[in-house]
Amino acid sequence: MHRIVKSVTALAAITLTLMIAGSAALLGLYAYYAPTLPEPEAVREVRLQTPLQIRAADGSLMGEFAEERRIPVEIEDVPEPVVQAFLAAEDERFFRHPGIDVFGLARAAVNLVSTGERTQGGSTITMQLARNIFLTRDRTYERKLREIFLAIRLERELSKDEILELYLNKIYLGQRAYGVEAASRVYFGRSLDDLELDEIAILAALPKAPSTTNPVTSPERARIRRDYVLGRMLDTGAITAEEHAAAVERPVMSERHTAQTEIDAHWVAEDARRIVVNLWGEDAYRRGLQVHTTIDPDYQEAANQALRAGLLKYDERHGFRGPETQLSDEEMATADARERALRNLGIHGRLLYPAAVLETGDDGSLRVDGGRIGEVELTAEGLAWADSPDLRRGDVIRIRADEESGWRLAQKPEVTGSLIAQSPDDGAILALAGGFDFFDNHYNRAVQAQRQPGSAFKPLVYALALREGYRPRSTLVDAPMVFDDPALGAEWRPQNYSRQFQGDTPMQSALAHSRNLASIRLLDTIGVENVHDQLGRFGLDPDRQPRNLSMVLGTGSLTPLQLNTAYGVFASGGRLHSPWIISRIETVDGELLYQAPASRSCAPPCDNPPGQDLTLSTGETVLQQRDPVPVLEPGVAWQMSRMLKHVVDAGTGRRAQELGRSDLAGKTGTTNDYRDAWFAGFNGELVATSWIGFDDNRELGRRESGGRAALPIWTRFMGSALADTEESLPERPDDLVRVGILPDGGRAPDAGDSRATTEWLLPQQIPERSRSIPGDDRNGRDQQPESVF
Secondary structure, eight states, rough: OHHHHHHHHHHHHHHHHHHHHEEEEEEEHHHGGGGGGGGGGHHHHHOOOOOOEEEETOEEEEEEEEEEEEEEOOGGGGGGHHHHHHHHOOOOTTTSSSSSHHHHHHHHHHHHHHHOOOOOOOHHHHHHHHHHOOOOOOOOOHHHHHHHHHHHHHHHHHHHHHHHHHHHOOOOOOOOSSHHHHHHHHHHOOOOOOOOOOHHHHHHHTOOTTTSSSSTTOOHHHHHHHHHHHHHHHTTTOOOOOHHHHHHHOOOOOOOOOOOOOOSOOOHHHHHHHHHHHGGGGGGGGGGEEEEEEHHHHHHHOOOHHHHHHHHHHHHTOOOOOOOOOOOHHSSHHHHHHHHHHTTTTTTTBBBHHHHHHEEEETSOOEEOOOOEEEEOHHHHHHHHGGGGGOOOEEEEEEEEEETTTEEEEESSEEEEEEEEOTTTOOOOOOOEEESOTTTOOOOOHHHBBOOOOOGGGGHHHHHHHHHTTOOOOEEOOOOOOOOEETTTEOOOOOOSOOOOEEEHHHHHHHTTHHHHHHHHHHHHOOHHHHHHHHHHHOGGGGSOOGGGGGTTTOOOHHHHHHHHHHHHTTTTEEOOOOOOOEEETTTOEEEEEEEESSOOSSSSOOSTTTHHHHHHHHOOSSSOOOOOOOOOEEEEHHHHHHHHHHHSSTTTTTGGGOSSOOOOOEEEEEEEEEOOOOOOOOEEEEEEEEEETHHHHHHHOOOOOOIIIIIHHHHHHHHHTTTOOOOOOOEEEETTOOOOOETBBOOOSTTOOOOOEEEEEEEGOOOOOOOOOSSOOOOTTTSSSOOO
């Protein structure tokens, strides 16, 4: 007995000595590393990186960009099953240990001694958080010691709930997603509140190995790890046996989801992102900048729908090209297998769903499996445009919802286009669609595509002719001509679109019916060089326009945005407004970094009144909305608006009359071989341009003119955008006078002359009193009239 007491005493002494020595060593290590550890204040000042967000004029989210996808969530808003899943998987004793789990570390040490491998780290949630915030992921003993000391410091400075909140928002969960809410959106397209138990377990399975247990790239490994988490939740009592059994039976169904935006305006968001990153560099992705744009959500949605509908309509006119692909027998075996295969194909343009053909009906109908939308039937009416398509089981087609037929056969359009709308008052871009689907092709055709405008260019030449003294009703000659122009070739024989000639025709009629020959003669009269030198008035690059007579036919190149800005000169009373999209930029804390001077940029409280210059943090004054530049006499702009209104009333733009409005003006444009189709137009509130063509510049097809291919897009957009709004016509300016013009082109001798037609003219457009000489006598236009009426 005495020997036993002595042995126990000796063992206790040894143990105590070792504990003292261990404590002394630990204290010594802590004293050594303490100066290199973050201060307590730094622990409390940990801030999560927040993404760059692009917003519409009403604050709706249009785009989100970040090196780390993160959506911070407060701990009280995290569903209890999510907390239980992560604790069961990562740190069951989280609420009972002081930052380090002695049992976990001991277990890891025993594993290291027995296997020689560091397969178990013994890290608590607090230790993982310390490592993620302040340390590297190097697998060294020194880093492990720092991790332990930091965890102890974190536990002293923060509460358990604060630590858990930081962890759940900071942890990397794969696919560039940091934090549980961001991961929930990335993998399942839903918030944490909407997840099923098996999906929660998948998220909790990710911290250990987010690359190898990723449910998108490795669904089987994700299932194995998910089932482990569910088993741990069962062991800890977080879930019942029934809940466990139901959850492990569910298949792993996940796909990568992009950031949830409230408005489909990705081309605008991308342009805004590029501007901001040019200013602040990569730091823009981490500062949580809030970029507010001029985009009107209702106009943007109308632009998206109008452009997509127009491109689909064109595509149907040119026939069905056959199935997109075909599913294998294995992929067709079950509904779940079909859904997984179809998910990889995505929804094109947010409305074209992939569907696998199941069987054809004797009545010409087609039964298909739309994956996430289930099985649907396409009636003969929904298939009629494809002219009895030859389809068999397993073929993958596209379908879209249709009000008349329920579901309608569709296909990804090969043709593309753009639609852009601006305010004539300040040039702000209110809507922009750069193609059918941004995620299929990021190329922004509204801003980047240099295309031939065709006859949509003519109004610019006609406007300059009015400045030279031509009247809207001056007589032009529409007749065959042959030019020997070295710049164009040995001989040039231009033609009208209709191949017909009208002879003498009023100027506004020549524009309304897009008479090429009359327009060429007009340009020849006022001078090619004269016009070319003045193209800058409309914001165009003269170097992209030819210095020859073909210029009036739109053989140069410009972007839809440039053409739209040019037409804005007519709608704004002769002022050139620079196009702009960014109204203001704020930090995540609400500090104003930039604000455009336009009144639409000022959000209450308005700290910086419109018109004030703001210097950005880079030291440069940029993104400034430039002051409008008067480039045309107001009277010329008003006359052009009336002439372009005549295009809609009686010319190539007549289809716009279906809107039942009398305040619309615009011009069609069609290029040689039908490669480009345009319509640009406006009223007093909105100027918009639609364009349709192929990226590779192939032909659209016979008769695919601006009036047939582009005008319906413009009309549908304007119909939506201007619905329930009063008509708005530009007001007649004060620089015009009312003049009576006789049939021979001269000014009527007195106000009571019954032969006269009343016109509103500029002083340089007023002819001499009639001397019974046929034609339009403008020789005396510099003389002031004795009387006008």
